Amino acid sequence: MKKPSFLFAAAALLAPVSLSLAAEDAATSYPAPSEIVAAAPASDWTAIDPNDLLVMELAPDAKGKTRRVVIQLMPAPFSQGWVGNIRKLAAAKFWDGLAIVRVQDNYVSQWGDPDGEDTAKAKKLPDGLVSVPESEYEIIPKNALGGEIAATRGATVEIAEAGEYTEVCAGSERSPNCTRYKTELNGGGETYAGYTTHYQGWPIASNLVTAWPTHCYGMVGVGRNLSPDTGTGAELYTVIGHAPRHLDRNIALVGRVIEGMEYMSSLPRGTGDLGFYKTAEERTPILSVRIASEMESDKPQPRYEFLNTESASFAKYAEARANRRDPFFIKPAGGADICNIPVPVRRKQR
Amino acid sequence: MKKPSFLFAAAALLAPVSLSLAAEDAATSYPAPSEIVAAAPASDWTAIDPNDLLVMELAPDAKGKTRRVVIQLMPAPFSQGWVGNIRKLAAAKFWDGLAIVRVQDNYVSQWGDPDGEDTAKAKKLPDGLVSVPESEYEIIPKNALGGEIAATRGATVEIAEAGEYTEVCAGSERSPNCTRYKTELNGGGETYAGYTTHYQGWPIASNLVTAWPTHCYGMVGVGRNLSPDTGTGAELYTVIGHAPRHLDRNIALVGRVIEGMEYMSSLPRGTGDLGFYKTAEERTPILSVRIASEMESDKPQPRYEFLNTESASFAKYAEARANRRDPFFIKPAGGADICNIPVPVRRKQR
Numbered sequence: 086m087k088k089p090s091f092l093f094a095a096a097a098l099l100a101p102v103s104l105s106l107a108a109e110d111a112a113t114s115y116p117a118p119s120e121i122v123a124a125a126p127a128s129d130w131t132a133i134d135p136n137d138l139l140v141m142e143l144a145p146d147a148k149g150k151t152r153r154v155v156i157q158l159m160p161a162p163f164s165q166g167w168v169g170n171i172r173k174l175a176a177a178k179f180w181d182g183l184a185i186v187r188v189q190d191n192y193v194s195q196w197g198d199p200d201g202e203d204t205a206k207a208k209k210l211p212d213g214l215v216s217v218p219e220s221e222y223e224i225i226p227k228n229a230l231g232g233e234i235a236a237t238r239g240a241t242v243e244i245a246e247a248g249e250y251t252e253v254c255a256g257s258e259r260s261p262n263c264t265r266y267k268t269e270l271n272g273g274g275e276t277y278a279g280y281t282t283h284y285q286g287w288p289i290a291s292n293l294v295t296a297w298p299t300h301c302y303g304m305v306g307v308g309r310n311l312s313p314d315t316g317t318g319a320e321l322y323t324v325i326g327h328a329p330r331h332l333d334r335n336i337a338l339v340g341r342v343i344e345g346m347e348y349m350s351s352l353p354r355g356t357g358d359l360g361f362y363k364t365a366e367e368r369t370p371i372l373s374v375r376i377a378s379e380m381e382s383d384k385p386q387p388r389y390e391f392l393n394t395e396s397a398s399f400a401k402y403a404e405a406r407a408n409r410r411d412p413f414f415i416k417p418a419g420g421a422d423i424c425n426i427p428v429p430v431r432r433k434q435r
Numbered sequence: 436m437k438k439p440s441f442l443f444a445a446a447a448l449l450a451p452v453s454l455s456l457a458a459e460d461a462a463t464s465y466p467a468p469s470e471i472v473a474a475a476p477a478s479d480w481t482a483i484d485p486n487d488l489l490v491m492e493l494a495p496d497a498k499g500k501t502r503r504v505v506i507q508l509m510p511a512p513f514s515q516g517w518v519g520n521i522r523k524l525a526a527a528k529f530w531d532g533l534a535i536v537r538v539q540d541n542y543v544s545q546w547g548d549p550d551g552e553d554t555a556k557a558k559k560l561p562d563g564l565v566s567v568p569e570s571e572y573e574i575i576p577k578n579a580l581g582g583e584i585a586a587t588r589g590a591t592v593e594i595a596e597a598g599e600y601t602e603v604c605a606g607s608e609r610s611p612n613c614t615r616y617k618t619e620l621n622g623g624g625e626t627y628a629g630y631t632t633h634y635q636g637w638p639i640a641s642n643l644v645t646a647w648p649t650h651c652y653g654m655v656g657v658g659r660n661l662s663p664d665t666g667t668g669a670e671l672y673t674v675i676g677h678a679p680r681h682l683d684r685n686i687a688l689v690g691r692v693i694e695g696m697e698y699m700s701s702l703p704r705g706t707g708d709l710g711f712y713k714t715a716e717e718r719t720p721i722l723s724v725r726i727a728s729e730m731e732s733d734k735p736q737p738r739y740e741f742l743n744t745e746s747a748s749f750a751k752y753a754e755a756r757a758n759r760r761d762p763f764f765i766k767p768a769g770g771a772d773i774c775n776i777p778v779p780v781r782r783k784q785r
Binding site (some may be wrong): 103147156158161189219222276277301302303311312325326327328329330333334346347350351352353354406407409412413414415416417418419420421422424425427 | 569627662701775
């Protein structure tokens with residue numbers, strides 16, 4: 086698939102001939118990130134289990150257009166207490182008939198029960214939701230390079246620099262279990278954390294002691310009240326602006342929007358405090374929220390896949406995002422923050 | 436002014452008593468960034484000259500609501516060739532009757548002449564527009580710490596580390612003219628540039644050799660075709676998603692939206708390539724674009740002011756953005772990228 090690789094001016098309006106030529110040049114010298122993704126072999130893509138997809142149907146827009154938002158839930162070892170609650174809430178059809186209650190420009194769109202704080206009027210939560218401690222905002226990586234990030238709380242962790250990798254040791258001092266930590270593009274200099282990487286398809290930050298998912302555009306998090314409350318998962322939000330990374334480790338992240346993000350980001354902004362809508366009429370009603378594998382439908386549901394972040398294609402893609410050399414660009418940046426390297430997700434190719 | 440300082444959950448719906456208590460705590464211990472801004476003395480605010488404001492009136496929305504977008508033009512020494520063109524385009528009423536032609540999710544909203552690439556149908560540009568060279572994407576800072584950033588191209592620049600500042604020397608080796616460069620929060624570790632700072636109200640990046648404005652949310656840039664074209668300023672865009680910092684030094688930045696940003700960011704996304712609208716009906720018409728001081732109006736126009744980025748209040752605000760300790764937060768981030776410290780701008784207090 087060839088696409089025009091320059092992004093600005095009236096690119097789409099140029100004569101098709103010039104477009105093809107530009108794309109040809111790009112393909113032979115420095116492909117654009119989108120071209121690298123398009124050329125990735127099938128083996129570099131990982132299917133997403135429909136059991137890990139949350140499908141939210143919003144009320145149709147003013148012109149009657151349906152609006153479906155598909156969210157991929159975060160895998161272990163991150164945030165599984167909240168993710169478990171979200172599965173229970175979806176199974177109980179908790180969100181059906183609730184609404185998007187808040188849209189704050191350059192920040193978040195948030196949905197849940199408009200009466201959630203009013204105990205007399207709040208919709209009853211399903212039984213069996215767990216209260217998750219704040220310690221679950223982070224995990225301790227046991228082995229971050231090519232291996233499994235496991236929650237090994239309480240282990241001692243030692244840090245030693247070793248070239249472009251960093252040695253991370255878990256276990257006791259006498260019996261260390263050391264692994265090399267992949268610092269990828271932002272090694273040591275990342276503003277918020279020290280280190281960022283992509284792990285099994287997700288943007289992860291680490292200070293080499295703990296690791297946590299990052300608040301990038303489209304990520305989904307759990308609304309909460311003041312500490313020590315961590316939220317149940319009944320109230321969720323997605324990021325619609327510049328990455329609010331100051332929320333990392335302060336709120337649970339439980340997934341990301343992989344389709345229909347434009348329905349969340351283009352909603353009218355609320356004019357109340359913090360972007361809450363002042364009237365019920367302004368809210369966007371939620372028709373239903375279901376786990377994809379539990380949906381009642383006669384139609385086959387779309388399947389999705391993401392570009393394996395441990396693949397050669399992803400490494401090439403990330404490098405190209407950090408150093409754009411396709412024809413539109415004259416100065417490669419030399420780096421990219423973790424949220425400017427979004428993990429490619431697409432409908433599964435059959 | 437006290438505001439609830441926690442941002443998530445149904446904060447606005449909590450009982451007023453809890454809100455006041457939380458705000459009290461914040462005020463006596465760690466104020467939120469918004470509280471620091473609200474408490475800044477009048478002397479820390481700088482008025483914006485109406486001659487530096489571009490006022491764009493969009494067609495009313497579906498409910499008949501007027502939509503005004505106010506843009507502050509970038510001051511010298513940055514991008515003045517394009518800014519001069521934009522003044523001429525506004526004086527010639529060039530944009531009146533044109534449209535928003537492209538909205539790409541998590542990227543940009545772009546406006547100009549839908550027929551701009553079709554020489555037979557394109558609207559005639561006013562006389563006197565200049566062609567600006569690519570070298571103008573950057574300037575060479577002569578003195579970046581508390582002094583004036585001046586364009587002194589061709590000077591040799593030497594770099595030496597000195598504690599939390601960096602010594603930057605212009606001039607010849609035998610006769611150096613050294614100044615200490617304020618590295619602010621992101622000294623040395625900034626992913627894209629090495630260094631970032633705020634200079635006279637604007638977000639600026641530097642590699643200690645050159646300096647340039649950064650592509651943050653709401654910044655306004657100049658659409659262009661392939662290099663060496665740099666655009667005239669007739670086609671503009673604003674950033675509506677995560678900061679696309681890879682565009683820095685590749686495109687001219689000429690200002691930022693200071694009011695009405697929500698009208699640009701909440702537009703329906705285009706479904707054509709790169710978010711261009713496929714049909715004329717999808718576009719949002721532009722009624723007029725004027726320099727504020729040249730507007731014909733019987734009504735007094737709003738005035739604006741920004742928080743002086745060299746003031747003590749701004750330093751306190753930036754520190755608080757990087758280290759949130761107000762009651763909602765449990766872990767201060769320890770840093771913030773330049774685009775996560777937006778410069779406060781408000782209607783002028785009378």
